[in-house]
Amino acid sequence: MKPLLAKDNISPPLAKGGWGDLPWEKIACALAARSAFAIITGGPGTGKTTTVVRLLALLQGLTFDAKQPPLRIRLAAPTGKAAARLNASIAGRIADLPLAALANGEQIRAAIPTSVTTLHRLLEPLPHSRHFRYHAGNPLPVDLVVVDEASMVDVEMMARLLEALRPEARLILLGDKDQLASVEAGAVLGDLCAGAAAAHYTPATGDWLQRVTGATLPNKYIDPAGLALAQVTVMLRHSYRFRADGGIGALAAVVNAEPTTSEQLDPTQRFNAALQLFPEKSSSIAQQPNAAKQLTAIQLPNTQANEFIDLVCDGYRGYLAAMHDDDPGDNAAPTAIDAWAHTVLAAQAEFQLLAVLREGIWGVTGLNQHIVTLLQQKGLLRIENATGTPSQWFAGRPVLVTRNDANLQLMNGDIGITLAVPVRNAEPPHLTRRVLRVAFPRSDGSNGIRWVLPSRLQAVETVFAMTVHKAQGSEFTHTALVLPDAVNPVLTQELIYTAITRSKQRFTLLYTQSSVLGEALCRRVVRSSGIANSLKRLNISTENAANV
Numbered sequence: 001m002k003p004l005l006a007k008d009n010i011s012p013p014l015a016k017g018g019w020g021d022l023p024w025e026k027i028a029c030a031l032a033a034r035s036a037f038a039i040i041t042g043g044p045g046t047g048k049t050t051t052v053v054r055l056l057a058l059l060q061g062l063t064f065d066a067k068q069p070p071l072r073i074r075l076a077a078p079t080g081k082a083a084a085r086l087n088a089s090i091a092g093r094i095a096d097l098p099l100a101a102l103a104n105g106e107q108i109r110a111a112i113p114t115s116v117t118t119l120h121r122l123l124e125p126l127p128h129s130r131h132f133r134y135h136a137g138n139p140l141p142v143d144l145v146v147v148d149e150a151s152m153v154d155v156e157m158m159a160r161l162l163e164a165l166r167p168e169a170r171l172i173l174l175g176d177k178d179q180l181a182s183v184e185a186g187a188v189l190g191d192l193c194a195g196a197a198a199a200h201y202t203p204a205t206g207d208w209l210q211r212v213t214g215a216t217l218p219n220k221y222i223d224p225a226g227l228a229l230a231q232v233t234v235m236l237r238h239s240y241r242f243r244a245d246g247g248i249g250a251l252a253a254v255v256n257a258e259p260t261t262s263e264q265l266d267p268t269q270r271f272n273a274a275l276q277l278f279p280e281k282s283s284s285i286a287q288q289p290n291a292a293k294q295l296t297a298i299q300l301p302n303t304q305a306n307e308f309i310d311l312v313c314d315g316y317r318g319y320l321a322a323m324h325d326d327d328p329g330d331n332a333a334p335t336a337i338d339a340w341a342h343t344v345l346a347a348q349a350e351f352q353l354l355a356v357l358r359e360g361i362w363g364v365t366g367l368n369q370h371i372v373t374l375l376q377q378k379g380l381l382r383i384e385n386a387t388g389t390p391s392q393w394f395a396g397r398p399v400l401v402t403r404n405d406a407n408l409q410l411m412n413g414d415i416g417i418t419l420a421v422p423v424r425n426a427e428p429p430h431l432t433r434r435v436l437r438v439a440f441p442r443s444d445g446s447n448g449i450r451w452v453l454p455s456r457l458q459a460v461e462t463v464f465a466m467t468v469h470k471a472q473g474s475e476f477t478h479t480a481l482v483l484p485d486a487v488n489p490v491l492t493q494e495l496i497y498t499a500i501t502r503s504k505q506r507f508t509l510l511y512t513q514s515s516v517l518g519e520a521l522c523r524r525v526v527r528s529s530g531i532a533n534s535l536k537r538l539n540i541s542t543e544n545a546a547n548v
């Protein structure tokens with residue numbers, strides 16, 4: 001493949017500042033710019049989005065310099081929720097691009113897309129069929145696709161995407177290799193990034209990077225036998241969101257650490273190493289001073305424990321209060337009703353209880369029933385309909401979509417909230433009544449609300465508690481993980497890491513048996529997409545890599 005980065009250096013404004021000890025972000029830009037395929041992996045807040053936006057600016061800049069039309073770029077994510085999250089952050093990153101010193105800086109900025117779609121929508125599913133409009137015979141009319149949250153893409157979807165790309169098109173995968181893989185078959189990103197921590201750059205790649213970025217890589221990252229894949233893979237290592245020496249970042253690192261020595265393989269040792277990072281143990285959150293609130297561990301005897309009741313009621317009180325207090329009234333305009341839904345949805349994302357299993361008292365089904373009862377007892381929720389009988393649908397019910405629905409344009413993983421919205425009768429005297437509708441944020445970048453009749457939602461479940469698997473691609477201000485009371489095969493390091501890294505500001509661990517956490521921390525998922533073995537079998541040589 002012809003080198004795509006023709007220049008010996010990256011445009012100076014893109015090379016400025018904030019790169020840390022080794023400029024991994026700059027290395028990522030350089031390697032991804034010279035290749036048709038690249039992977040940028042890193043934990044939460046390590047700058048993947050910021051880096052890819054800089055990379056896109058670099059590529060558009062090079063295209064304009066070559067007097068060519070701008071690259072047709074599409075941004076995609078595997079779920080609606082993940083797409084919405086990237087949608088929310090990308091515009092800010094583009095606005096922050098330090099392009100002022102470039103004569104065509106604003107032209108470059110305008111050539112970077114701000115809207116993110118789901119992979120499904122990118123390929124355009126055909127109605128009533130498993131086929132897509134875009135495939136090998138009718139490839140996507142794009143030059144570059146960026147896929148965020150690539151750890152959630154299963155083998156089949158990845159295959160459909162690759163088939164639908166033109167031979168000249170480029171693909172960049174972003175994601176956290178240490179997160180749980182897709183619930184469907186395959187751990188594509190985890191397999192592709194198996195050696196990312198040690199880099200395995202060939203001496204030729206090392207020399208090229210030195211010339212282009214000015215960075216001299218230490219020997220530990222150089223491997224004369226490095227595979228071609230390693231030459232296009234970069235792991236970002238510094239979290240700008242979490243401090244490495246405390247709180248959520250430190251806990252994620254401890255949980256994620258490969259258990260190598262026999263000491264680290266001892267469940268009790270692993271449990272103690274993790275638990276010592278929690279400043280407060282076995283105490284209710286409400287009693288803690290602010291500074292100690294980032295991490296909390298609570299050992300619970302059962303779901304009736306006061307600590308559990310306080311946590312759940314405190315966690316969900318905010319959005320239920322917003323539902324009542326911010327109600328725009330019976331005569332509100334549609335825009336005011338949409339704004340209300342936005343407020344309630346944002347407040348609902350403040351707290352999320354995560355569980356490992358579906359069944360059992362610590363599984364999502366039992367927890368959801370229990371939490372509905374608790375919230376009713378505290379007067380925070382009413383589930384009776386107008387005739388006074390308890391109903392499955394009630395104002396405040398948060399629901400999770402469990403199956404894609406092309407007609408409703410809802411994706412597996414989307415979260416909506418049921419609200420009692422005012423509807424005016426068409427006939428005089430035009431009385432207003434309240435009807436239940438479910439509000440979903442649109443994931444098409446429009447920032448709108450999709451209102452759906454509850455009866456049209458065939459595959460949804462209440463989501464006061466959700467499984468960690470379903471929470472992938474989402475973030476919550478405060479996440480609480482409740483562990484089951486017995487060891488289970490699905491409980492692994494990756495699962496706990498994924499749960500912790502869903503938290504933006506606070507993480508609470510709820511457990512009954514310390515041994516359950518200890519055992520989980522000694523167990524990693526066995527990767528299963530088959531891609532790693534295929535790569536080894538292909539034995540792609542490093543000469544190929546040097547020509548990438």
Ligand SMILES: Nc1ncnc2c1ncn2[C@@H]1O[C@H](COP(=O)(O)OP(=O)(O)OP(=O)(O)O)[C@@H](O)[C@H]1O
Binds near residue numbers: 019046050241
């Ligand atoms: N080089 C940098 N110097 C300083 N701050 C940075 C740098 N890169 C990123 N940041 C900041 O760190 C935060 C996280 O960055 P970003 O969203 O790019 O990371 P991410 O890896 O995409 O995160 P996520 O886990 O949400 O996917 C942002 O506030 C961003 O402005």
